[in-house]
Structure formats: structure tokens, C-alpha cells
Amino acid sequence: MSESVAEAVARQRQYIAGGTMSINRAITPPKLFVRAEGAYLWDDSGRRYFDYHAGFAPYLFGHADKEVDDAVIAAIRSGASLIGAGTMPWEADLAEMLVEAVPGIEQLQLTSTGSEAVSYALRLARAHTGRDKVVIMQGGYNGWADYVSYNLMDPAAVVGSHEPGTEYAPRVTTAGIPKVIDETVKVIEYNDLAAAEAVLSKGDIAAIILEPVLQNVGIVKPQPGYLEGLREICDRTGTVLIFDEVKTGFRHALGGYQEIAGVTPDLCTFGKAVANGYPLGVVGGKQEIMALCNDPDPKRRVVIAGTYNGHPVNVAAAKASISRLMNRREEVYGELERLGARLQAGFEAIFAERNYATTFARQGSAFTLYFMDHAPVNWQDIALNNDNERDLAYRRAMIEAGVFHFPAATKQSSISLAHTDDDIDQTIEITADVVRALG
Ligand SMILES: Cc1ncc(COP(=O)(O)O)c(C=O)c1O
CATH class of the missing domain: 3.40.640.10 (Type I PLP-dependent aspartate aminotransferase-like (Major domain))
Structure with missing residues (x-):
């Protein structure tokens, strides 16, 4: 029988200094991802997630291209x-x-x-x-x-x-x-x-x-x-x-x-x-x-x-x-921009209805949802204004709902060429449900 998440974490803590390879990968609650392909990740239970972490961003064409x-x-x-x-x-x-x-x-x-x-x-x-x-x-x-x-x-x-x-x-x-x-x-x-x-x-x-x-x-x-x-x-x-x-x-x-x-x-x-x-x-x-x-x-x-x-x-x-x-320069960057804009439009519609401030910051296929009322100009601005608690709660709830953004406040997310319109639209739907439930 394959090991449980708790067993995997315990084994990592025993043999890997700091508990994870590259210590900035540690996440709470712990997950055991075992496979990645295209725009998706799978955990040890076979559950599929839309991946916007992209391994800290290298996967421009998606996993296992x-x-x-x-x-x-x-x-x-x-x-x-x-x-x-x-x-x-x-x-x-x-x-x-x-x-x-x-x-x-x-x-x-x-x-x-x-x-x-x-x-x-x-x-x-x-x-x-x-x-x-x-x-x-x-x-x-x-x-x-x-x-x-x-x-x-x-x-x-x-x-x-x-x-x-x-x-x-x-x-x-x-x-x-x-x-x-x-x-x-x-x-x-x-x-x-x-x-x-x-x-x-x-x-x-x-x-x-x-x-x-x-x-x-x-x-x-x-x-x-x-x-x-x-x-x-x-x-x-x-x-x-x-x-x-x-x-x-x-x-x-x-x-x-x-x-x-x-x-x-x-x-x-x-x-x-x-x-x-x-x-x-x-x-x-x-x-x-x-x-x-x-x-x-x-x-x-x-x-x-x-x-x-x-x-x-x-x-x-x-x-x-x-x-x-x-x-395929025009085609690739045109598509990444189009997918980014589609996601942004969906997010902005969802968050416009909330009674707290958010700002969707994006450059092409790279984006972050800030929990503050303006696009930041530097780290001081973020440190003083971003609502990290709400940010983290949102990210954790999204993971539980099957969409993986890295669970650390203000971490940047990435869309890949493997994402389809349908992936983006499903992400928007899940986000709307999660945000409504969070209140
Ligand atoms: C802007 C920037 N520079 C340098 C690095 C370090 O690159 P590597 O992790 O390949 O050593 C990173 C990694 O995240 C980065 O984002």
C-alpha cells in the first residue's frame, strides 16, 4: 500500500534536512503531489488540480511538454x-x-x-x-x-x-x-x-x-x-x-x-x-x-x-x-496574453462584488491577486497594505477546491500554453464558489 501524506511527511522530516528539498517548497496543509502533465497536477489520491504554480514558473509550455x-x-x-x-x-x-x-x-x-x-x-x-x-x-x-x-x-x-x-x-x-x-x-x-x-x-x-x-x-x-x-x-x-x-x-x-x-x-x-x-x-x-x-x-x-x-x-x-x-512568436505570446486577460476578466468580476479590496496584477501569463486596493509599487507598499491573512485563507481554500496557487501570500501564479479556455473558465467558476463560501 502506498504511504499516506502523514507518513510521507514524517519520512521526509527524517531524511531530508529541513523537511523538504529547497526549503521554500514547504506547504501547509501538506500535500503529496505525485504527477504533473500539461496544466494539471495529481496528488497521491488521484485527485487532479489546475496548476498555476508551475513549479515556481519554468513551465511556459506546461508540464511534460x-x-x-x-x-x-x-x-x-x-x-x-x-x-x-x-x-x-x-x-x-x-x-x-x-x-x-x-x-x-x-x-x-x-x-x-x-x-x-x-x-x-x-x-x-x-x-x-x-x-x-x-x-x-x-x-x-x-x-x-x-x-x-x-x-x-x-x-x-x-x-x-x-x-x-x-x-x-x-x-x-x-x-x-x-x-x-x-x-x-x-x-x-x-x-x-x-x-x-x-x-x-x-x-x-x-x-x-x-x-x-x-x-x-x-x-x-x-x-x-x-x-x-x-x-x-x-x-x-x-x-x-x-x-x-x-x-x-x-x-x-x-x-x-x-x-x-x-x-x-x-x-x-x-x-x-x-x-x-x-x-x-x-x-x-x-x-x-x-x-x-x-x-x-x-x-x-x-x-x-x-x-x-x-x-x-x-x-x-x-x-x-x-x-x-x-x-511561433506572435502565436505563443498572443495566446498567453489572451488566456491571461480571460482569467483577469473573470477574477475582476468575482471580486468586484466583495466588501474587501483586491487588485489583480498581471503581465501576460503571470499574475497575482493582491488583497489591497491598488497595484503595489514596491515591497514596502505590499508589506504595509496586503491582507496576508485573507490572502492565505483564499489560497488554501482554492487548493482544497482543486486549484493550486502556491499557499504563501502574494506568490505569483503562472498560466501555461497547456491551459485551455475551458481550464480558465472552470478556474473562474471554482474561484467564484470559493470566494462566496469564504464570505
Ligand atoms: C528572479 C530570480 N533570480 C534567480 C533565481 C534563482 O534561480 P534558481 O532557483 O534556478 O537557482 C530565481 C528563482 O526563483 C528567480 O526567481
């Missing part, structure tokens, strides 16, 4: 192993496609994860500028590297008294970060151009790194002129502008959010949707900076290395994903 999986299987069958000596043709194929697709990539390196790509982007920026400090965003998430594991989502008690135009004291999000790193990290609010100006104008910052849309605290869009303003300050102060497009990349446009914004960063990082769920990261940017990987001066040369970098399985998945986006 046949086209991507067939490309992976074909690569394995053809002998495309991890040879690890010199160059392999499939690596250049993918690199060429990505250079063509993304305005800010003139050259690149492949990694296995987004976090590694971010670590290397910061290393490149430091080597390029000869400076040590980096600026990150309060409420931004850029993976697990020491230099970005700060001020992930400071509580309302901390952000409440924060003055616009100023920086936060660095506050680590994990134990084990050397104290000296604190001196190299500057933290400001997103959409606060005055704070960026104040911190960068001293001329001692190597890089400012940000998600061009904050997507780890929902959907927080740049205000008009914000990204352009950062570009101008970085140019003036010799700071490297890094867009972390691990979540925005390929989901909103083939060229990343930078293509939509019309602002080209010096370096950018990708992951998630680039390979539709297979583990691949990309760090790329201006040739002038990426050339440090090959600098004849060993003191300037930047090392980017890894046994699994450019693993043929992941490269095959990325080639299949990116070529599909290139060949």
Missing part, C-alpha cells in the same frame, strides 16, 4: 553526452539563438541554475569595474548566492519606518553568510530612483541587480521612466546594470522584459522558462564585459566553470523551447 521532451530524448539517443572537452555543436546552436533573441546578450555562458548565473554576473561586474559593492532590491529575489541573500521581504515592522530615497541596513536571509559581505551589499526599494541615485552617485558600486518586474512578491511593474532612469544613472556612474530575467525571461517576450521595456542592461541572467523546466541558466551581456572570460591578464580573467554547464539534456530542452518561441 511533448515537443521539449522529444528533443531531450532525441539528444540522449544521438549520443549527445556530457563530453566535457572542447566545444560541442549544440552549445553554439543555443548560444547563437539566444544572442539573436535577446537584445542585451552579445555573448554568454551557460550554467545549470539561475543562482549560478547571478553569481557569475556579479563576479563579471566586479572584475569589469574593479569595485566590490552591489545594490539589490528589497523584496527582490535573485537566488541563493551570499551577495544577494539579503532583505528578501523584510517584515512590516522593519519597512514601515523606511524613508523613500534612502537605503536599508543589510539584513541577511540565511545564517552562514560571512559578516564582511554586509559591507558589500546595499539594499534599496524597487521603483525608488532617488535611492538608486543616492547610492550609485558615490561611484563605488560595481553593479545594481534587479528583476525588471518584481515577480517573487507577485507582479510589481516598473513605474514609467524607472528602468530608463536606472540605465542613465548606471551610464553616468560606471555601474553595471544587471537585469535578473530568471523569472521574466521568455515568459513575457522572446527578448525578455528588456525587449518590452526598451531598456538594455549591461548583463542579464536567465533560467526557468528558457528550458521549460530543465535546469539551465544563462549569464550574458555586452561583449566587452563577457570578454573577461578570455582576458589574457590572469588578474582580470573571470572564471566561469562547471561540470554540468551546458549539459546536453538541458541544452536540447532549451533549443526546443527557444526555437518554438522564435518560430
